[in-house]
Amino acid sequence: MADTIATAPAQPVALAEEELALFAPVYPLPRLEIASGRGAFVRDADGREYLDFVSGIAVNALGHAPAGIARAVARQLRTLAHCSNLFANRPALELARALAQATGYERVFFCNSGTEAVEAALKFARARARARGTAAAPADASRAGSGGRDAPGVTLQSGSEARPAPGRDVLAFRGGFHGRTAFALSATWTPAYREPFEPLVPGVRFADFNRVDQLDAVLDEGVAAVIVEPVQGEGGVIPATREFLQALRARTAALGAALVFDEVQCGMGRCGRLLASEEHGVRADYVVLSKALGGGLPLGAVLMTAEAAQALQPGMHGCTFGGGPVAATAGAYVLARVRKPGFLARVRRQGRTLGAGLERLVARHASLAEARGVGLLRAVEIAAPAPWDPPALVAAARAHGLLLARGGERAVRLLPPLTVTGEEIALALERLERAIAELEAGGEQG
Numbered sequence: 226m227a228d229t230i231a232t233a234p235a236q237p238v239a240l241a242e243e244e245l246a247l248f249a250p251v252y253p254l255p256r257l258e259i260a261s262g263r264g265a266f267v268r269d270a271d272g273r274e275y276l277d278f279v280s281g282i283a284v285n286a287l288g289h290a291p292a293g294i295a296r297a298v299a300r301q302l303r304t305l306a307h308c309s310n311l312f313a314n315r316p317a318l319e320l321a322r323a324l325a326q327a328t329g330y331e332r333v334f335f336c337n338s339g340t341e342a343v344e345a346a347l348k349f350a351r352a353r354a355r356a357r358g359t360a361a362a363p364a365d366a367s368r369a370g371s372g373g374r375d376a377p378g379v380t381l382q383s384g385s386e387a388r389p390a391p392g393r394d395v396l397a398f399r400g401g402f403h404g405r406t407a408f409a410l411s412a413t414w415t416p417a418y419r420e421p422f423e424p425l426v427p428g429v430r431f432a433d434f435n436r437v438d439q440l441d442a443v444l445d446e447g448v449a450a451v452i453v454e455p456v457q458g459e460g461g462v463i464p465a466t467r468e469f470l471q472a473l474r475a476r477t478a479a480l481g482a483a484l485v486f487d488e489v490q491c492g493m494g495r496c497g498r499l500l501a502s503e504e505h506g507v508r509a510d511y512v513v514l515s516k517a518l519g520g521g522l523p524l525g526a527v528l529m530t531a532e533a534a535q536a537l538q539p540g541m542h543g544c545t546f547g548g549g550p551v552a553a554t555a556g557a558y559v560l561a562r563v564r565k566p567g568f569l570a571r572v573r574r575q576g577r578t579l580g581a582g583l584e585r586l587v588a589r590h591a592s593l594a595e596a597r598g599v600g601l602l603r604a605v606e607i608a609a610p611a612p613w614d615p616p617a618l619v620a621a622a623r624a625h626g627l628l629l630a631r632g633g634e635r636a637v638r639l640l641p642p643l644t645v646t647g648e649e650i651a652l653a654l655e656r657l658e659r660a661i662a663e664l665e666a667g668g669e670q671g
């Protein structure tokens with residue numbers, strides 16, 4: 226597609242000003258109003274076009290308005306839109322079968338979002354621990370709520386007991402993001418997300434990501450589950466090392482604790498494998514998927530081994546909309562596309578192209594410290610001395626017709642659709658470089 230975007234910075238953008246009066250202010254409002262999208266491009270409400278390297282935060286894996294998905298979903302809407310989990314539906318069965326075949330995990334639980342899927346996985350892991358007889362008597366109430374405590378490498382979240390109750394705790398990692406509902410939020414590192422809502426679910430410990438040497442200090446019989454992103458996404462695109470994932474697997478297996486991979490952002494092909502963890506050959510007890518799985522419709526899934534499903538009983542957990550026929554139809558469409566021969570090899574190839582282009586930008590611009598990532602989950606880290614921050618780069622890129630998302634403290638993420646072309650990657654790099662050059666020259670920041 227031709228580079229038709231006017232590149233003058235600080236153009237007025239199509240901000241949805243009514244948001245200020247209408248929406249709960251949990252997002253920075255008002256926002257750019259996106260009116261339509263096709264492939265890797267979107268148009269705002271004024272008709273201006275942008276190259277979209279956010280993809281609805283890694284959701285639109287096949288790009289915007291992929292041919293075929295609307296047809297399949299419309300057909301399903303005309304046949305059966307919803308029936309609840311009091312009844313079975315064929316699209317959910319087919320999607321579960323396809324996911325099990327594709328991943329080797331034998332059982333599936335469907336829900337609507339990443340946080341719901343994390344919530345379910347952590348609940349299932351606790352139920353598993355209880356069923357295995359490792360759950361202890363209820364925590365001593367006199368110790369509850371003793372507040373956060375920092376030992377080297379370990380934080381007991383506010384609301385945790387000073388000593389862990391055996392078989393009940395969850396180990397999560399600094400920089401990790403798992404969602405906004407209570408249990409998932411409890412395991413999310415960013416204190417600003419957690420603290421306004423405390424007390425949260427007690428019994429979550431935090432340790433440093435990728436620090437094998439700290440695991441012995443935080444992993445004991447008190448831990449029912451370890452939850453980890455094989456590539457931290459919101460945390461700024463930090464891949465787990467193979468050694469770290471292998472160590473987590475070995476130690477949880479030895480303790481009888483569950484290993485939970487949160488692949489909400491890094492899974493479904495984004496890192497060039499259907500599951501990012503495949504790259505390291507490490508298998509979990511539960512794998513959490515969402516985002517790209519639904520092709521733009523809300524869909525989440527917990528994949529699990531047959532053993533990990535054993536502790537579950539009818540009525541223990543559920544979800545009215547989970548695995549509804551419409552979202553499941555979309556999910557089956559996305560999965561079939563991602564599994565087509567050559568699709569993931571192409572993601573890896575385009576990922577290398579994007580990664581190499583970002584490395585070149587880092588070499589040319591002192592304001593960038595690092596490029597990193599796997600497949601098409603990429604980020605650039607802004608150097609500490611740069612006099613501008615990630616939001617300034619996101620705004621400058623937007624003014625140059627490129628949509629990007631922040632990640633971590635000092636990084637900006639690039640999450641193109643998995644169908645992105647070499648030309649679109651080249652165009653994105655060109656626009657990103659113009660935005661960086663403008664910021665370096667002290668120009669207006671969009």
Ligand SMILES: Cc1ncc(COP(=O)(O)O)c(C=O)c1O
Nearest residue numbers: 338339340402403404458489490
């Ligand atoms: C790794 C990870 N887990 C969980 C979530 C939560 O997903 P959702 O926003 O669909 O609840 C996210 C969202 O960004 C995520 O990146």
